[in-house]
Amino acid sequence: MLQNPVPCPPSRALSRRSFFRAGAATAVALGAGALRTGTAAADDGIPVSPYIDITQPSYDLFRSKMLHESHHVMQGFAFDNVNRRLFVVQAQNGTSGDDLCLNQLSFSGEVLGSMHVAHAGHGVSIGVEPVGTASYIWMECDADGTTTDARGTALARFKFVDGGTPSVKKFLTGSKAITCATDPVYRRLAVRRSEGGRMWYSVYPLASAAAGDFSTPLVHFPQPALSTSSVVFQGYSILGSSLYTLDGSGHADAAGIDSCVTRIDMNTGLVRDRALTRAGSTLVYREPEGLAVYRTAGGETRLFLGFGSRSSMDNVDRYANLFYKNVLVG
Template sequence: MSTPLSRRTALRMTGAGLLGLGAALALPAADASADVPASQRFDLSQPSTERFRSVSLHETHHAMQGMAYDNVNRRLYIAQIQNGSDGDDLCVNELTIEGVLTGHMHVSNAGHGVSIGVEPVGTSSYIWMECDSDAHSDAGRGTALARFKFVDGATPSSVQKFLTGSKTITCATDPANNRLLVRRNEGGSMYYSLFPLADAAAGDFSSPLAHFPQPALGSGSVTFQGYTLLGSYLYTLDGTGHEDPADIDSYVTAIDMNTGTVVQRSLTKAGETLFYREPEGMMVYRTVGGNLRLCFGFASRPDMTSLERYASVYFKDVLI
């Protein structure tokens, strides 16, 4: 008599031999398949707290995009478009969690930087981000993932590239569980795929822990602005920039990666007094004391005529 397959075993069989260094993800037969250990999630209805407000990044004329935090080496990384770029050349800023700029790297022909990840390796931080943009313009988006060591003032060297030939690909990292979440266009729809970070760094994408389509966010179209993950939950940020705080439309959403369904969606007015506040980027940060925080960023400006852009970060920290 045959032994019934577990969901993880079935998922391994679906993807085995089809994924690898430079290979594209094959779509599982089902819309959603996952086997991620259940975890607590952040309560998005709770108030937000300011981490830092209105700091200048290395590229003064462009808004912040994705962000990630190295919880081992205590470094924050924020992506943004380079000054003078055609639109797809990015800058990765290094900061303290208090918002003090400590370094930067320029990454050419990368994409838009909606989301990035970071992997601590000893005393070094390795950046995960999109690369090989499909257009030298603001419309350019990554077609592969790059992994490289952050070196202040340098350009990436010894770059590993994964999942080449993708469309609109980005990623995020779970610092508590050492996982990599990949978001990309598959067959005209956005899908998420979750992997052990060590497997991904070794070029092994054969055993996704989860693979599911992005669920609808709200009742109509939304402007997607970032995502992150912790445990079995994905968190997304969407909304547009507004001069009038009364028009704020920024939402944080929690999605169960085992079912691919929205479990909570909450309007956030964090940083509502920022001028032309626009939601940008998400990450999970662990304090020195071990508390986990769901962080999300906002770009702002001094006034509507200024080219200068600021970055601010807020967080929620109540787990349920």
């Protein structure tokens, strides 16, 4: 068991009145699949659900596992909760930075398969949709550049095939800095993208999104400021009515740890909890990389936190590490 977290810097969030006013004031039309404003969200929002207590300790799933591309850190990851699969994305070796590699891992961290996805973006967050025995991946595509700063301009959905070339169906084309995450328990898709110079979240039933229907989000709200100083956004995930985010930077040792997990009520856009996490504090150059939700076969709900690491500061190889929190409240 790892150390208990301590509070992160205080957050600033919208009031409920400001939440709806901001939504009504932000009319965005980006491509054929444009999202509507906050007032177009379903009247009932998302039913209130149990949530993960982010102030509780974290536990190891695995540490120091090398992915298919040895020289690049892990980015976003997601679980197929039906077929019991784990997928992790990273940049490809020897490319300019926008070409990604999708890894399928065992739950002990061994690489079971991979796919290369060209000109995709950065891979901050991905989703998975189980369809029978197949796993369909949701992730950004059509990057706006060819470097590590490139970000996707559309969402891609494709079947994972080890060693195959993705057969992609695209949604929400013409977006800016778009990514997604899936809720494997309640089967929903969250979309995060830049609208009017600010990041917004929208959530849809996964079946509706797969059918190309993005007309009526369950909720649509701007990302609240997470502290009074700038933070490095490193991933997000959703579970029921809560959105979880991860932020922080990489540090050579535990003395510089600044990684924080935040829980946001998606029906109000308000920050409910924010806590520093020391999961994997002994890792060399520990950098937060991604969040995902998983429910075990035994029924335990877990919020997973990803971290990249190195064996030493001067080693070019990068390693993946996963930890989880499992105290469900409500």
